[in-house]
Amino acid sequence: MAKQKVLITVTTYPLPSRSHDELVCTAGVLENGEWIRIYPVPLSFLIDLKGNGQVNNVKYTWFELELRKRNDDFRPESHSPVNYDFRDLQIIERLDTKSNWLRRKNFVLKKVFTNMPELIELSKAPTNMSLATFKPSSIVRLEWKEEAREWKDEWKDLRKQGDLFALDKDPTILIPKLPYKFWYVFTDDTNKERRLMIEDWEIGALFFNCLRAAEGDEGIALQKVKEKYEDDFKANKDIYFFLGTTREWHMRRARNPFVIIGVFYPKKEIQGALF
The missing domain is CATH 2.40.50 (OB fold (Dihydrolipoamide Acetyltransferase, E2P))
Structure with a gap:
């Protein structure tokens, strides 16, 4: 190519x-x-x-x-x-x-989906679509759940098998394990509430930045993440999701193989002026 x-x-x-x-x-x-x-x-x-x-x-x-x-x-x-x-x-x-x-919008908003059933249908064979820009009708809330705090030994052992990161640092130090999973609950143009996991690097980086500012208090850090991804985004931003499928769940033909791999958030505009 x-x-x-x-x-x-x-x-x-x-x-x-x-x-x-x-x-x-x-x-x-x-x-x-x-x-x-x-x-x-x-x-x-x-x-x-x-x-x-x-x-x-x-x-x-x-x-x-x-x-x-x-x-x-x-x-x-x-x-x-x-x-x-x-x-x-x-x-x-x-x-x-x-x-x-504006320059970013000119490329990432050329094709925008608003209907989740339509997108799920396109993820099926023979189309197998696995990436898309999606516009939710509304953001309902941000959710999170605590999970394992350490990488599995199996993943750590990959470091011993080869230079996985090509860096002179322990990957468990370079990339701390994110101890929470985050989800958006939102509606699409069918008015049905839907829930998708957020796997964007940005939300993980935000959590750790907030954790440092909060001197290790995870409760405060999580509230700061909520303030941005729920409160601020709902009030001030025109939200779009970048959706992608995981190969494993797409191959298994899961009911909905998509996760949120990015969030696009320009300011809201009213009558042509920035909000």
Whole structure:
């Protein structure tokens, strides 16, 4: 495949996996607005790209690189870099947020779904759609649940089998285990309440930033996450979800294989003016 120009819009929080190449999902859109998933993408690439340790800085950056369709993944959007060392990668530009994210909107909002049953139907064979932009009718609430606080030994052992991250750091230190899972409860245009897990890297990073500011008080940190993702977003933001399927549950043909892999949140606009 020839070089592809990709606007990165999604990096998910790393999750334990038997496969080295699905620890971080990186996805974006092409110039025509079509979605594309790229893996494996080394964590060192995401962290070191800007030289400041912030993974989210790759988001809304145009890259150009050679990609090939993955033969081991039935989802049509899934591709791999031809060169895993990214020697052919060109960084073009990062889209700013001027005019209420106008330049970003021009690409990520070219095709927007509002009906979850329609999207689920498209995830079935033969279409197998696995990435989409979705506009909820309303955000009902943010939910969370405590889960295991340590990575499984099986995942830690991957470090011993090879240089998984290409970094001179213990991955359990580099990527702390997120001790909570987060969900959005929302409605679509059928007025039915729906619930999807949020796997965006951004919400995990926000939790840990709030935890540090709260000097380790998880209750305060969780309330700060709620203030942004529920209170502020509902009141002030025009919310869109970037949805993606997990390969495992898509292969199993789960009733709804989608999770929220990113949240797009420009300000609300009223009569053409920013709210």
